[in-house]
Amino acid sequence: xxxxxxxxxxxxxxxxxxxxxxxxxxxxxxxxxxxxxxxxxxxxxxxxxxxxxxxxxxxxxxxxxxxxxxxxxxxxxxxxxxxxxxxxxxxxxxxxxxxxxxxxxxxxxxxxxxxxxxxxxxxxxxxxxxxxxxxxxxxxxxxxxxxxxxxxxxxxxxxxxxxxxxxxxxxxxxxxxxxxxxxxxxxxxxxxxxxxxxxxxxxxxxxxxxxxxxxxxxxxxxxxxxxxxxxxxxxxxxxxxxxxxxxxxxxxxxxxxxxxxxxxxxxxxxxxxxxxxxxxxxxxxxxxxxxxxxxxxxxxxxxxxxxxxxxxxxxxxxxxxxxxxxxxxxxx
Numbered sequence: 444x445x446x447x448x449x450x451x452x453x454x455x456x457x458x459x460x461x462x463x464x465x466x467x468x469x470x471x472x473x474x475x476x477x478x479x480x481x482x483x484x485x486x487x488x489x490x491x492x493x494x495x496x497x498x499x500x501x502x503x504x505x506x507x508x509x510x511x512x513x514x515x516x517x518x519x520x521x522x523x524x525x526x527x528x529x530x531x532x533x534x535x536x537x538x539x540x541x542x543x544x545x546x547x548x549x550x551x552x553x554x555x556x557x558x559x560x561x562x563x564x565x566x567x568x569x570x571x572x573x574x575x576x577x578x579x580x581x582x583x584x585x586x587x588x589x590x591x592x593x594x595x596x597x598x599x600x601x602x603x604x605x606x607x608x609x610x611x612x613x614x615x616x617x618x619x620x621x622x623x624x625x626x627x628x629x630x631x632x633x634x635x636x637x638x639x640x641x642x643x644x645x646x647x648x649x650x651x652x653x654x655x656x657x658x659x660x661x662x663x664x665x666x667x668x669x670x671x672x673x674x675x676x677x678x679x680x681x682x683x684x685x686x687x688x689x690x691x692x693x694x695x696x697x698x699x700x701x702x703x704x705x706x707x708x709x710x711x712x713x714x715x716x717x718x719x720x721x722x723x724x725x726x727x728x729x730x731x732x733x734x735x736x737x738x739x740x741x742x743x744x745x746x747x748x749x750x751x752x753x754x755x756x757x758x759x760x761x762x763x764x765x766x767x768x769x770x771x772x773x774x775x
Contacts, residue, residue, distance in 0.1 A: 455655040458664050461722075462613050466650040469612055471621045471692060481583030490584065494646030495689035501576070502684040507629040509567060510709055514596045515553055522552035536754040537561040538726065543662045544604050553705075556598050557662055560727050561757075563594035563711065564750040570742040572711050572731070577625065578739040580688060581713045584623050588716035589734040592622075593727050599637040599706035604658065605697040607667030608642075611712070612691040613653050616722025621646070622691040622714040628681035630707045637700040639679045639687065642671070646690035668694060726760060729753050 477487040489496035521539060525532035530541040542557040549555060562568040571577070572591045581589045599605075612620055632638035653666035671694065678698075679687060689695065691712070700706055713733065720728060731749065732740045 454663060455661075455665065459653060459655050459666050462666065463652055466613055466652070469620050469650055471646075478583040481579050486580070486583075490688075490690070493641075493643040494693040495641055495643075495687060497679070497681075498580075498686040498688065500682070500684050501686040502571070502627055504683055506567075506571070507627075507683045510571075510596075511629050511707060513567065514559055514562075514707075518553045518556055518559060519551070533757050536564065536750055536757060538757065540662075542598070542600060542603055543660055544602060545600075553598060554600055556600075557603070558598065559596040561594060561729060561753060562596060562709075563591050563731055564729070564753060566745075568594060568709075569731070569745070571627075571709075573733050573740055573742040573744075575739055577686075578733050581623060581625075582734045582737060582739075584688075585713060585715045587734065587737040589713055589732075590716045590718075590730045591711050591713050591733050592718075592730045593710075593712035595710050595727070597708045597710060599697070599700045599708075601636075601700055601703050601705065603637065603700045604661060605637055605699045606662075606665055607656055608671065608673060608694050608696045609653055609666055609668060610645075610650055610692050610694055613650050613666070615691065615712075615714075616720055616725070617714065617718050618721050619715055619718045620691065622712050624687075624689045624691060625711045625713065626687040626689065627709045627711075628683055628685045628687075628707075629709055630683055630705065632679070632681040632706055632708070633702070634678050634680065634698060635700075636702040636704055636706040637698045638681065638706070640676045640696050640698065641679060641689065642673055642676055642694040645671075645694040646692040648692065648694075650692065651694075724756070726757055 477490045479487050482490070486496050517537065518539060521532040521534045525534035528538070532539045538560055539556050540558040540560070541555055545555065563572050572594070578589070611624060612622065615622060626639065651668045651670055654669055656665035656667050681687065716732065734740065
């Protein structure tokens with residue numbers, strides 16, 4: 444008898460069950476408040492009271508344009524040369540996640556992509572993750588030793604659905620919390636094209652149960668919080684070069700893109716160095732030093748071994764996946 448087909452809903456339900464396991468053990472009580480020697484008074488207050496703050500015009504427009512151009516070239520090359528993993532593509536340590544809800548008109552590879560992961564080992568992204576002002580802020584929030592462990596470029600193409608209310612820490616199988624997200628707008632982010640919404644002060648709440656996205660056809664892995672009053676939600680419109688810094692317990696969502704323009708963003712996640720990964724290995728987790736003993740790591744510091752290790756880990760995973768699919772075909 445052939446094995447039963449696995450639907451996206453089945454996969455998402457398994458993701459939800461795994462992500463919610465042990466969420467009660469994730470706490471931020473042992474972490475010190477923001478360092479007033481590294482942050483402004485306004486940033487410290489916003490972090491403590493709201494769980495986020497904005498850095499307006501933090502990144503020059505030409506840098507945003509370079510990021511967009513590099514990502515588009517990468518996605519197009521992966522479409523030609525990448526290894527397929529179901530609907531995803533894998534190449535040189537990076538991989539794409541497909542968009543489930545295409546716009547009416549799909550012509551180019553980037554029209555089909557939701558996210559591109561694992562960029563922070565590459566030159567321009569490594570330099571940006573270690574930039575003086577950003578590294579100083581991360582040290583002020585996380586302590587004297589900080590790593591960046593995740594990077595993703597987000598495509599919110601016309602017609603794409605938003606991600607429902609969630610807390611990032613639910614997805615991180617670590618032994619220390621919180622982590623800090625850095626969300627760089629490389630295009631305009633408006634209510635119409637799918638900007639972020641946050642619930643100020645929700646970073647002080649424990650992790651809530653996350654259930655599978657109730658919308659049929661939502662992207663794989665989209666989970667949502669349903670046991671919370673979101674009447675105080677706040678939209679965060681942003682211009683290219685603006686940066687949102689936010690707590691990993693902060694509840695946030697994004698809106699659908701109801702416009703005719705693509706909304707794009709580059710996101711980094713930072714954590715205290717020495718944080719251990721307690722769950723299953725994740726292809727999206729790759730720890731890279733940013734601050735050591737309070738001093739910033741030189742932006743150009745590069746260890747080819749680390750990038751090679753990331754590529755190898757993805758390559759091994761791809762091979763195991765293909766073996767699994769072969770076994771399923773033989774059994775059927």
